[in-house]
Amino acid sequence: MLGPTPDRGDLLYRYEHSLRAAENAAVVAEAEGLPKDDLIIACLLHDVGYRECRDDFRRHPFFSADISKSYLEKIGYPPEALREMVKGIALHNLTDDLPKDMTVFQISVRDCDDIDRFDMIRTAMLLGDCVNEKTNQEIIASCSQAIDSANWIMSLPRGTRTAQDMINENCRKRIALLQDILAQANKGL
Ligand SMILES: [Fe+2]
Ligand SMILES: [Fe+2]
CATH class of the missing domain: 1.10.287 (Helix Hairpins)
Structure with missing residues (x-):
């Protein structure tokens, strides 16, 4: 989804950013006892919707969440972990107005993105x-x-x-x- 094409040179940048977010995820998960593979994979996928959202980049977390959900279901990812990952991806652009029920795992997807930003x-x-x-x-x-x-x-x-x-x-x-x-x-x- 983030492979570069002649019309979207920005996607290779997005891909490399996603790798760096995943590296941050490994550090945070390791230090904080969060499920490491789930956080790494959620961070790898968090911007995967960029190709779909065209010019309205604010909508990319929702496209990313949809694409990730289909992909994780297809490969048979455990449903409970899948729900957390997809929710974290959908909410990764929030700044100061976090929902009360947002879990540490979900917030960590957005944090690992911000560390790279x-x-x-x-x-x-x-x-x-x-x-x-x-x-x-x-x-x-x-x-x-x-x-x-x-x-x-x-x-x-x-x-x-x-x-x-x-x-x-x-x-x-x-x-x-x-x-x-x-x-x-x-x-x-
Ligand atoms: Fe993003
Ligand atoms: Fe990002």
Whole structure:
């Protein structure tokens, strides 16, 4: 589903992101005693709906959940684990408004996705956007906004301490780089 095609070069990026989310899942599951294979597989599948949702990317978790459910049923995955995995995939885009009955496992699918969304590759992408052909004034505005957003991500509820620590580490590295850029832009005013 995430194989690259000439019309969708972004899918190879999505595939590699899914592998990194699955690596995060192995670390979180191991440290927190969560079902490791289930969390790894849920993370591998969490963005599989991107091809189906065309331009409305906000809907991709629902497509991912549908595709994953059919696939896991087809290979005879244990139903209880399947339900948890599909629910976690369907809700992986939620930020601060988590349903009361969302389990630690379900939240962990979204946490492992977020850890990668704030890793060095995504930080490099963001830094490029913050500075590319921008004036000092514009750089100050974009970097300040990115720092606020990283601080907000660190303040969100997480399923486990391990995920929180991993996200905090990535966000702090990102904020430190943004602050260095801010300092240079401020000097140039
Ligand atoms: Fe996603
Ligand atoms: Fe993702």
